[in-house]
Amino acid sequence: MTTRDTDWDGVRLHVVTGKGGTGKTTVAGALALALASGGKKVLLMEVEGRQGIAQLFDVPPLPYAERRIAIAAGSPSGQGGDVFALVADPESALVEYLEMFYSLRHAGTAMTKLGVMDFATTIAPGLRDVLLTGKAAEAVRRKDASRPGGRVYDAVVMDAPPTGRIGRFLNVTAEVSGLAKVGPIRGHADSVQKVIRSPQTVVHFVTVLEEMPVQETLDGIAELRELDAIRPGGIIVNMARPLALPPDELEAASEGVLDFDQLALGLKAAGLDDSLGLAAGLAAELSEQARTALAQDVQSQRLAAAGQPCYKLPWISDGMDLAGLYRLAASLRSQGAA
Numbered sequence: 001m002t003t004r005d006t007d008w009d010g011v012r013l014h015v016v017t018g019k020g021g022t023g024k025t026t027v028a029g030a031l032a033l034a035l036a037s038g039g040k041k042v043l044l045m046e047v048e049g050r051q052g053i054a055q056l057f058d059v060p061p062l063p064y065a066e067r068r069i070a071i072a073a074g075s076p077s078g079q080g081g082d083v084f085a086l087v088a089d090p091e092s093a094l095v096e097y098l099e100m101f102y103s104l105r106h107a108g109t110a111m112t113k114l115g116v117m118d119f120a121t122t123i124a125p126g127l128r129d130v131l132l133t134g135k136a137a138e139a140v141r142r143k144d145a146s147r148p149g150g151r152v153y154d155a156v157v158m159d160a161p162p163t164g165r166i167g168r169f170l171n172v173t174a175e176v177s178g179l180a181k182v183g184p185i186r187g188h189a190d191s192v193q194k195v196i197r198s199p200q201t202v203v204h205f206v207t208v209l210e211e212m213p214v215q216e217t218l219d220g221i222a223e224l225r226e227l228d229a230i231r232p233g234g235i236i237v238n239m240a241r242p243l244a245l246p247p248d249e250l251e252a253a254s255e256g257v258l259d260f261d262q263l264a265l266g267l268k269a270a271g272l273d274d275s276l277g278l279a280a281g282l283a284a285e286l287s288e289q290a291r292t293a294l295a296q297d298v299q300s301q302r303l304a305a306a307g308q309p310c311y312k313l314p315w316i317s318d319g320m321d322l323a324g325l326y327r328l329a330a331s332l333r334s335q336g337a338a
């Protein structure tokens with residue numbers, strides 16, 4: 001097995017956030033595949049209970065149990081790795097926590113799932129989050145002496161809540177402290193925070209090159225920087241559709257200054273009738289696309305100014321499927337993200 005330097009060597013918990021719909025689940029899946037390549041073992045975790053991972057990997061709905069869902073591409077010199085998935089919900093995590101820490105198997109089973117849910121939602125909203133982040137922290141720390149590195153998983157990737165909620169979701173000590181100043185819950189929250197606030201954990205932001213999601217990304221990074229020691233990670237620009245024109249032509253096209261006759265001649269040479277009419281339509285389309293591309297450049301520059309590593313993932317034009325997902329994983333790897 002070969003090792004190579006990546007931007008996130010030493011990181012074992014990758015939290016993936018971003019504005020809704022920008023591709024958090026897709027990018028988290030691609031990142032898990034990328035991190036697993038070359039014989040690694042990675043856990044991909046979902047916390048919002050929508051079975052997005054099962055859909056993405058085209059497998060049946062996932063239970064609260066760790067299942068292998070994919071084999072990563074091998075490196076030239078080594079074998080592939082394994083991606084496991086887990087759909088974590090706070091109710092199951094609470095039952096498991098009670099069993100593990102108090103041997104309260106009976107309490108766990110006697111409390112109906114509904115009762116546990118009432119407890120976790122109405123009494124203690126902050127507790128929901130600490131149970132979910134706690135499950136991730138537990139997976140990060142879980143030991144296996146037979147593996148290189150001594151851990152069950154080389155990395156854990158979390159498909160996390162969106163940017164608007166990520167700060168509160170991760171900053172669980174503050175959220176729980178009103179609830180429990182001392183005692184086992186506080187102790188649990190503190191030990192989870194040790195993982196979240198260590199250099200082992202980073203928060204990646206997925207965005208598309210539009211004003212709103214870019215603003216949310218910049219706000220999210222600023223928010224994390226204010227929360228002591230929760231580290232922003234990479235910025236992953238998803239669904240990028242670059243327009244392959246040199247800068248001066250791009251500028252000209254955006255202003256509608258196109259060599260119209262040239263365009264018409266080209267179309268005529270291609271044997272198309274009504275080359276003038278077609279050229280007009282094509283010119284309008286091209287200048288529209290050029291304006292979009294220029295606006296995207298502005299957003300790219302705003303993101304670059306945030307000072308975090310940036311990655312670009314292409315728009316998969318024929319629809320997202322497993323092959324597309326492996327392509328995104330390879331792209332993340334070639335850019336040094338994994």
Ligand SMILES: Nc1ncnc2c1ncn2[C@@H]1O[C@H](COP(=O)(O)OP(=O)(O)OP(=O)(O)O)[C@@H](O)[C@H]1O
Nearest residue numbers: 019020021022023024025026027239314315316320
């Ligand atoms: N690079 C890409 N190319 C093409 N389609 C993509 C790409 N990335 C994501 N998609 C598609 O965009 C849609 C949204 O992606 P995804 O579900 O990953 O976003 P999300 O941020 O997790 O959304 P939500 O906020 O609902 O959880 C999906 O249909 C997905 O297949």
Ligand SMILES: [Mg+2]
Nearest residue numbers: 024025026052
């Ligand atoms: Mg999602």
